[in-house]
Amino acid sequence: xxxxxxxxxxxxxxxxxxxxxxxxxxxxxxxxxxxxxxxxxxxxxxxxxxxxxxxxxxxxxxxxxxxxxxxxxxxxxxxxxxxxxxxxxxxxxxxxxxxxxxxxxxxxxxxxxxxxxxxxxxxxxxxxxxxxxxxxxxxxxxxxxxxxxxxxxxxxxxxxxxxxxxxxxxxxxxxxxxxxxxxxxxxxxxxxxxxxxxxxxxxxxxxxxxxxxxxxxxxxxxxxxxxxxxxxxxxxxxxxxxxxxxxxxxxxxxxxxxxxxxxxxxxxxxxxxxxxxxxxxxxxxxxxxxxxxxxxxxxxxxxxxxxxxxxxxxxxxxxxxxxxxxxxxxxxxxxxxxxxxxxxxxxxxxxxxxxxxxxxxxxxxxxxxxxxxxxxxxxxxxxxxxxxxxxxxxxxxxxxxxxxxxxxxxxxxxxxxxxxxxxxxxxxxxxxxxxxxxxxxxxxxxxxxxxxxxxxxxxxxxxxxxxxxxxxxxxxxxxxxxxxxxxxxxxxxxxxxxxxxxxxxxxxxxxxxxxxxxxxxxxxxxxxxxxxxxxxxxxxxxxxxxxxxxxxxxxxxxxxxxxxxxxxxxxxxxxxxxxxxxxxxxxxxxxxxxxxxxxxxxxxxxxxxxxxxxxxxxxxxxxxxxxxxxxxxxxxxxx
Numbered sequence: 001x002x003x004x005x006x007x008x009x010x011x012x013x014x015x016x017x018x019x020x021x022x023x024x025x026x027x028x029x030x031x032x033x034x035x036x037x038x039x040x041x042x043x044x045x046x047x048x049x050x051x052x053x054x055x056x057x058x059x060x061x062x063x064x065x066x067x068x069x070x071x072x073x074x075x076x077x078x079x080x081x082x083x084x085x086x087x088x089x090x091x092x093x094x095x096x097x098x099x100x101x102x103x104x105x106x107x108x109x110x111x112x113x114x115x116x117x118x119x120x121x122x123x124x125x126x127x128x129x130x131x132x133x134x135x136x137x138x139x140x141x142x143x144x145x146x147x148x149x150x151x152x153x154x155x156x157x158x159x160x161x162x163x164x165x166x167x168x169x170x171x172x173x174x175x176x177x178x179x180x181x182x183x184x185x186x187x188x189x190x191x192x193x194x195x196x197x198x199x200x201x202x203x204x205x206x207x208x209x210x211x212x213x214x215x216x217x218x219x220x221x222x223x224x225x226x227x228x229x230x231x232x233x234x235x236x237x238x239x240x241x242x243x244x245x246x247x248x249x250x251x252x253x254x255x256x257x258x259x260x261x262x263x264x265x266x267x268x269x270x271x272x273x274x275x276x277x278x279x280x281x282x283x284x285x286x287x288x289x290x291x292x293x294x295x296x297x298x299x300x301x302x303x304x305x306x307x308x309x310x311x312x313x314x315x316x317x318x319x320x321x322x323x324x325x326x327x328x329x330x331x332x333x334x335x336x337x338x339x340x341x342x343x344x345x346x347x348x349x350x351x352x353x354x355x356x357x358x359x360x361x362x363x364x365x366x367x368x369x370x371x372x373x374x375x376x377x378x379x380x381x382x383x384x385x386x387x388x389x390x391x392x393x394x395x396x397x398x399x400x401x402x403x404x405x406x407x408x409x410x411x412x413x414x415x416x417x418x419x420x421x422x423x424x425x426x427x428x429x430x431x432x433x434x435x436x437x438x439x440x441x442x443x444x445x446x447x448x449x450x451x452x453x454x455x456x457x458x459x460x461x462x463x464x465x466x467x468x469x470x471x472x473x474x475x476x477x478x479x480x481x482x483x484x485x486x487x488x489x490x491x492x493x494x495x496x497x498x499x500x501x502x503x504x505x506x507x508x509x510x511x512x513x514x515x516x517x518x519x520x521x522x523x524x525x526x527x528x529x530x531x532x533x534x535x536x537x538x539x540x541x542x543x544x545x546x547x548x549x550x551x552x553x554x555x556x557x558x559x560x561x562x563x564x565x566x567x568x569x570x571x572x573x574x575x576x577x578x579x580x581x582x583x584x585x586x587x588x589x590x591x592x593x594x595x596x597x598x599x600x601x602x603x604x605x606x607x608x609x610x611x612x613x614x615x616x617x618x619x620x621x622x623x624x625x626x627x628x629x630x631x632x633x634x635x636x637x638x639x
Contacts, residue, residue: 039102041078042066043086045119046109058110059084059186061119065106067219070294071261077294078102079326081193097126101324104132115140181214188223192230195331195365197396200231218259225251225268234397245272263292267301275456278498281305296325300335307339308499315339330356330363337369342544346373364390368403376543378576378608380410381615381625388625402431408628409435410578411613412606416628430461437585439472456501460547463508470515471558471587500547507551511558523559546572550583557588565589566597573601580605 045058070077108121123133188206207224255265267288288298303318337352356366371386405417433441553568619625
């Protein structure tokens with residue numbers, strides 16, 4: 001699933017649902033309240049002095065309370081990222097409750113004197129500001145987690161809730177036996193919030209130390225798996241290498257052996273399935289939510305999966321639930337912005353990205369989102385300005401470098417894109433090869449040994465390159481080029497086509513069959529796929545229509561349907577598409593190159609790129625975009 005999410009964000013010609021349903025989609029109304037009868041935010045406990053490490057202990061206690069309460073289905077508990085944004089002193093319960101969308105706050109204080117712990121806790125009604133329950137505890141340091149269980153039970157009693165979800169029996173499974181291990185776990189979780197490559201490395205170190213201190217700490221195994229996947233997705237080639245997947249699977253399996261009721265582990269396991277295993281991915285995500293109804297990341301991941309399979313109405317419900325549970329976490333707003341972009345709702349998408357940046361000005365992916373919005377409205381120079389700001393925040397992130405190089409291709413700067421190749425993986429080599437019509441490099445890229453089973457967009461690109469070779473060089477023996485991805489292609493052909501990429505892969509394969517002489521079967525498959533496509537000129541817009549429109553143009557050209565191909569091309573390029581160069585040299589259009597209409601379309605796209613290149617040079621002279629043959633010199637605030 002991680003690769004599905006990343007391919008949603010990195011796909012050069014958009015993803016989404018090609019066979020669309022008419023649905024009423026919710027807006028971005030605020031504030032949001034999480035579903036569930038009792039919504040609670042656990043605030044950081046105040047430290048009232050003492051020796052040892054009371055600050056870290058106080059954070060640890062609040063985190064354990066949050067984790068315990070979240071496992072009861074009667075509660076919806078605000079995630080730690082949002083809860084930690086409020087100071088521990090002079091909190092206005094009504095203001096905090098309104099901002100977080102919760103009915104109750106759990107707050108308290110802690111003092112450590114040697115081995116003795118003195119803890120007080122209070123449950124506050126955010127509507128009235130009154131305390132509904134208070135309790136004090138004196139306990140030994142070694143009994144920290146027993147105290148945490150007592151507080152959680154007392155809160156439930158105060159709310160007069162019957163604990164029907166697993167009861168107390170399920171709670172001990174996720175509680176670490178070492179306070180020091182838990183502190184390492186918390187440090188790792190804090191590093192994970194930035195989504196910066198360097199911080200992922202540090203998080204990995206903290207989680208490994210937590211496991212060394214407590215080999216039975218299930219949550220640490222799951223978090224280590226997450227950190228490894230996210231680190232590798234930003235620093236290595238996509239999809240994940242087989243060796244990385246093996247390590248991650250072992251960690252997740254260990255976590256589930258230690259704690260079969262750990263919802264986070266099921267959510268992490270969903271990342272490892274192949275992209276055709278949609279039912280299995282969805283089952284694990286829904287199981288994660290069932291086990292931990294307060295786990296906002298599971299709702300976010302489910303939202304992305306639903307969008308990829310065209311279920312936008314439910315996708316918006318899921319991402320809004322994630323935002324309600326963790327309203328101050330910027331990534332949830334960013335993912336909702338992407339959903340709006342899929343539907344061509346650019347104004348709403350822009351508002352969501354700015355909401356993310358207001359919460360965290362250094363959140364690079366919100367800048368990526370703003371760049372995508374500008375690019376798909378024809379403002380390539382502005383898109384590059386945002387992307388340069390994003391990569392300045394996380395210079396080690398190869399995926400940011402890939403996106404930046406792609407946008408430089410949109411203004412025709414091939415050499416600048418090549419300059420970025422030092423950070424890129426083989427995927428970017430493909431983009432450069434396509435721009436330059438370098439068929440030798442295209443041929444070499446097909447020997448990429450990566451397992452493509454978890455990344456549908458890369459598999460789509462693989463088949464597009466095969467089609468280019470077949471059309472340009474008459475190389476119809478495409479079977480010998482796909483030895484390494486044969487199993488991935490077989491799964492796509494055997495599984496019902498449920499995502500945009502799956503249909504596009506099948507379409508490319510049908511065209512390859514056509515070029516190879518199997519015209520009857522190719523025409524049948526192409527007709528089946530085309531039957532449900534959006535009509536050319538449909539008022540629907542957004543990223544979701546990009547790939548099917550290009551697929552229609554290419555297939556019509558290969559089939560010799562000139563007017564249909566030109567109509568689809570005109571529609572695809574109407575809004576100054578940043579991927580004009582992807583179409584320009586495609587050999588499927590070789591038979592159209594003398595057509596005046598085709599020539600006019602390409603000339604207009606190149607003229608727009610030249611105009612944006614002029615604007616880009618103005619931004620460079622103003623110091624807003626760096627000269628890429630020099631060290632980065634981006635200046636000025638984000639606007």
